[in-house]
Amino acid sequence: MSAALLDATHDPALTSWVASAQAPCTDFPLQNLPLGRFRPAGSNEALRVGVAIGDDILDLKRAAEASGAGWSAQVLAWLAPLAAGDLNAFMALGAPARRGLRQALSAALRTGSAQQTALQACLLPQAQAEMALPCFIHDYTDFYTGIHHATTVGKLFRPDNPLLPNYKWVPIGYHGRASSIGVSGQAFRRPLGQFKAPDAEVPSFGPCRRLDWELEVGILVGAGNAQGAPLGMAQAEDDWFGLVLLNDWSARDVQAWEYQPLGPFLAKNFASTISPWVVTQEALAPFRRPFTRPEGDPQPLPYLDSPANRERGALDVRLSVALQTPAMRAASQPAQELMHSSMQDAYWTVAQLLTHHSSNGCNLQPGDLLGSGTLSGPAPAQGGSLLELTLGGKQPLTLANGETRTFLQDGDTVVLRGRCEAPGVAAIGFGACVGTVLPALA
Amino acid sequence: MSAALLDATHDPALTSWVASAQAPCTDFPLQNLPLGRFRPAGSNEALRVGVAIGDDILDLKRAAEASGAGWSAQVLAWLAPLAAGDLNAFMALGAPARRGLRQALSAALRTGSAQQTALQACLLPQAQAEMALPCFIHDYTDFYTGIHHATTVGKLFRPDNPLLPNYKWVPIGYHGRASSIGVSGQAFRRPLGQFKAPDAEVPSFGPCRRLDWELEVGILVGAGNAQGAPLGMAQAEDDWFGLVLLNDWSARDVQAWEYQPLGPFLAKNFASTISPWVVTQEALAPFRRPFTRPEGDPQPLPYLDSPANRERGALDVRLSVALQTPAMRAASQPAQELMHSSMQDAYWTVAQLLTHHSSNGCNLQPGDLLGSGTLSGPAPAQGGSLLELTLGGKQPLTLANGETRTFLQDGDTVVLRGRCEAPGVAAIGFGACVGTVLPALA
Numbered sequence: 077m078s079a080a081l082l083d084a085t086h087d088p089a090l091t092s093w094v095a096s097a098q099a100p101c102t103d104f105p106l107q108n109l110p111l112g113r114f115r116p117a118g119s120n121e122a123l124r125v126g127v128a129i130g131d132d133i134l135d136l137k138r139a140a141e142a143s144g145a146g147w148s149a150q151v152l153a154w155l156a157p158l159a160a161g162d163l164n165a166f167m168a169l170g171a172p173a174r175r176g177l178r179q180a181l182s183a184a185l186r187t188g189s190a191q192q193t194a195l196q197a198c199l200l201p202q203a204q205a206e207m208a209l210p211c212f213i214h215d216y217t218d219f220y221t222g223i224h225h226a227t228t229v230g231k232l233f234r235p236d237n238p239l240l241p242n243y244k245w246v247p248i249g250y251h252g253r254a255s256s257i258g259v260s261g262q263a264f265r266r267p268l269g270q271f272k273a274p275d276a277e278v279p280s281f282g283p284c285r286r287l288d289w290e291l292e293v294g295i296l297v298g299a300g301n302a303q304g305a306p307l308g309m310a311q312a313e314d315d316w317f318g319l320v321l322l323n324d325w326s327a328r329d330v331q332a333w334e335y336q337p338l339g340p341f342l343a344k345n346f347a348s349t350i351s352p353w354v355v356t357q358e359a360l361a362p363f364r365r366p367f368t369r370p371e372g373d374p375q376p377l378p379y380l381d382s383p384a385n386r387e388r389g390a391l392d393v394r395l396s397v398a399l400q401t402p403a404m405r406a407a408s409q410p411a412q413e414l415m416h417s418s419m420q421d422a423y424w425t426v427a428q429l430l431t432h433h434s435s436n437g438c439n440l441q442p443g444d445l446l447g448s449g450t451l452s453g454p455a456p457a458q459g460g461s462l463l464e465l466t467l468g469g470k471q472p473l474t475l476a477n478g479e480t481r482t483f484l485q486d487g488d489t490v491v492l493r494g495r496c497e498a499p500g501v502a503a504i505g506f507g508a509c510v511g512t513v514l515p516a517l518a
Numbered sequence: 519m520s521a522a523l524l525d526a527t528h529d530p531a532l533t534s535w536v537a538s539a540q541a542p543c544t545d546f547p548l549q550n551l552p553l554g555r556f557r558p559a560g561s562n563e564a565l566r567v568g569v570a571i572g573d574d575i576l577d578l579k580r581a582a583e584a585s586g587a588g589w590s591a592q593v594l595a596w597l598a599p600l601a602a603g604d605l606n607a608f609m610a611l612g613a614p615a616r617r618g619l620r621q622a623l624s625a626a627l628r629t630g631s632a633q634q635t636a637l638q639a640c641l642l643p644q645a646q647a648e649m650a651l652p653c654f655i656h657d658y659t660d661f662y663t664g665i666h667h668a669t670t671v672g673k674l675f676r677p678d679n680p681l682l683p684n685y686k687w688v689p690i691g692y693h694g695r696a697s698s699i700g701v702s703g704q705a706f707r708r709p710l711g712q713f714k715a716p717d718a719e720v721p722s723f724g725p726c727r728r729l730d731w732e733l734e735v736g737i738l739v740g741a742g743n744a745q746g747a748p749l750g751m752a753q754a755e756d757d758w759f760g761l762v763l764l765n766d767w768s769a770r771d772v773q774a775w776e777y778q779p780l781g782p783f784l785a786k787n788f789a790s791t792i793s794p795w796v797v798t799q800e801a802l803a804p805f806r807r808p809f810t811r812p813e814g815d816p817q818p819l820p821y822l823d824s825p826a827n828r829e830r831g832a833l834d835v836r837l838s839v840a841l842q843t844p845a846m847r848a849a850s851q852p853a854q855e856l857m858h859s860s861m862q863d864a865y866w867t868v869a870q871l872l873t874h875h876s877s878n879g880c881n882l883q884p885g886d887l888l889g890s891g892t893l894s895g896p897a898p899a900q901g902g903s904l905l906e907l908t909l910g911g912k913q914p915l916t917l918a919n920g921e922t923r924t925f926l927q928d929g930d931t932v933v934l935r936g937r938c939e940a941p942g943v944a945a946i947g948f949g950a951c952v953g954t955v956l957p958a959l960a
Contacts, residue, residue: 214696215696217783246775249783250781251694255886264879278687303700306710333688338660339692340781341690341693374720378723435784437788
């Protein structure tokens with residue numbers, strides 16, 4: 077743990093007056109305070125930002141308007157864009173606003189807070205909310221920081237050349253599609269696409285046969301940078317707003333045929349799903365870890381290096397993926413866990429991704445999404461996609477109910493989860509990132 | 519020419535009461551009527567959409583408000599979003615609005631129009647306008663339809679394998695960065711980046727040494743499609759809104775080192791420049807040409823084929839690139855033309871790009887930008903980038919003033935132009951797409 081970043085809001089002894097918010101039984105204790113965008117389900121009210129606390133949401137629109145809530149003028153100024161549903165405008169205010177709001181919310185929701193009476197009426201059960209994307213995402217970039225994924229998949233696509241010579245020097249990334257990103261609960265049709273079987277003379281067009289999930293973490297940019305004004309490592313460290321879970325659905329047969337020489341395109345852009353609650357970098361402070369390179373690997377070039385990054389650049393976010401098939405759903409069986417891993421195994425840190433991305437002058441904007449790339453663990457059973465877990469579809473997974481899977485079938489639901497736990501601190505979580513495959517267009 | 523698409527607005531005998539709008543001496547005669555977004559230079563007025571006519575702009579905000587202009591209720595409804603500077607909202611209305619507005623503007627600006635008196639006061643000289651991006655671009659995709667470019671560059675990057683097996687089957691494309699797209703006049707710092715010389719042990723980080731331009735045409739999407747509801751060829755043909763010129767600036771040394779396996783990233787996203795005037799698909803109707811494949815090449819798969827596409831899918835937009843060095847500028851010499859080509863040589867049509875892009879369910883949104891890819895001509899002197907014209911930097915270009923160039927130097931200005939000419943029709947043009955390289959950050 078990096079004590080330098082901890083303050084009173086991280087005290088594990090703190091409890092909330094919201095009864096369901098007691099660690100370790102919730103992803104959202106008082107020490108988390110993630111932000112998301114919602115409206116009451118079934119209403120046509122304007123979206124507003126709220127804070128997840130236990131099973132509830134503190135509605136920041138109603139909280140800002142609540143008489144007797146006792147917010148300071150500064151806090152009211154921060155709440156204004158959030159009440160209007162504009163998380164991007166709040167992100168643009170940078171770290172001081174993010175940290176200041178956390179302090180205010182932690183105090184307001186704490187057991188014994190004088191604000192309890194006023195705010196009690198501003199809670200909405202999460203079960204009664206319809207969640208939206210937490211912010212407007214103008215640009216989406218997907219990185220490739222999972223070295224175990226890069227190595228395993230590299231072997232499948234390029235047996236002679238799994239990990240390319242640039243991998244340990246450049247945080248490899250590519251641009252993704254923003255329009256088709258949806259929030260947890262997204263259901264999408266199996267994509268049609270063009271692919272070519274190894275033994276076929278010519279390609280064909282039809283429903284994807286090798287549909288996959290990918291386990292990623294999404295980083296949301298804070299204030300960002302002006303064009304031509306790169307973020308240094310210290311600025312980048314301050315700037316990232318928070319994390320969500322990201323399922324980078326992939327059509328493997330389309331990908332294999334289309335991806336050279338310019339990278340994945342239609343194999344990825346039919347849908348991408350993120351979790352609704354943004355866990356801020358402040359909430360993640362107790363789960364910072366030293367960033368080190370395996371012995372013999374090159375050290376990052378100077379523009380991607382800093383003492384703070386070495387001391388606490390890595391993040392121990394524990395991730396898992398579960399699958400619920402239609403048969404499980406029919407039998408009221410829960411989703412079955414397929415794998416687990418940690419973001420700590422990423423080859424590049426969040427600050428390195430922001431710094432590299434802006435190093436050429438590219439402007440990052442509030443709410444831009446940076447995917448981590450697939451976060452597989454070191455063991456074969458820790459593959460962050462079916463492609464890895466089934467060795468390219470050659471070795472089917474057998475599920476507990478006797479079903480098998482190489483790739484996803486229609487009706488399959490995939491559930492990503494993330495959780496941070498460490499001795500002496502309150503555990504926090506990300507909630508679920510859920511997506512379901514619908515049949516292809518007839 | 520495809521007579522089916524022509525109507526009275528294409529009559530070459532039509533003239534405008536705007537004196538500077540007489541073909542062939544302008545890019546913007548009455549037969550063109552491109553849309554752009556502007557404000558009076560030096561003002562802080564809100565952006566609004568205007569129509570280029572000769573040397574002037576018809577300000578659609580003032581035109582909508584002009585008493586006695588005599589617009590119908592339907593035309594006033596179309597003008598409302600344009601007066602508010604929201605071209606995207608107008609794009610979302612689809613082909614009927616695009617075509618209807620063209621008819622109305624053609625009639626209003628025609629010699630003898632009863633609207634002349636009311637509209638005369640709504641003109642602003644282009645020289646007094648500050649142009650902005652014509653619309654909000656949420657997503658930017660760059661295709662690779664220039665087969666001569668793909669072949670020449672393929673030889674440089676992969677001598678043994680220049681044109682990959684998928685090229686003639688899949689309209690290859692990848693996602694680009696929307697945030698750093700600027701309008702003509704954009705000046706940007708030479709990017710810093712990571713690259714590795716062939717003889718170097720390890721990569722280094724510093725100012726790009728192989729900075730290049732790329733000549734492309736940008737396609738702006740019209741109404742687009744909902745997620746999961748692909749556009750068929752007929753819909754795609756109707757949907758694209760219009761074209762702009764696009765300079766896809768490229769850092770070749772960064773590109774060579776970073777692009778595998780996921781494609782170009784920081785080599786491209788520091789800046790991209792488009793021309794300010796959107797030439798609509800209706801204005802381009804007289805310049806449609808049959809789309810054919812060279813003998814022996816495969817025909818497009820059925821989802822990318824249609825009789826209309828075969829009959830008139832290609833577009834004869836004639837393109838050129840000119841360079842003005844600081845020495846030329848100091849000597850008041852104009853930019854020197856470096857090459858010319860035609861969009862007609864593209865291997866895929868605009869409708870094929872929209873259809874392919876949405877074929878997997880990916881949603882295209884109004885104003886999305888699709889780059890054609892670099893449009894080189896078949897001859898070596900028709901390379902659409904310095905990379906091609908100098909054989910990867912090995913054979914410098916000698917300019918008329920005795921200077922030489924392999925790649926761009928600080929202060930260089932690159933000017934893209936586009937023009938459509940054919941017998942018996944009024945020639946139209948795109949105006950210029952201008953960009954300038956500033957020195958790298960110290």
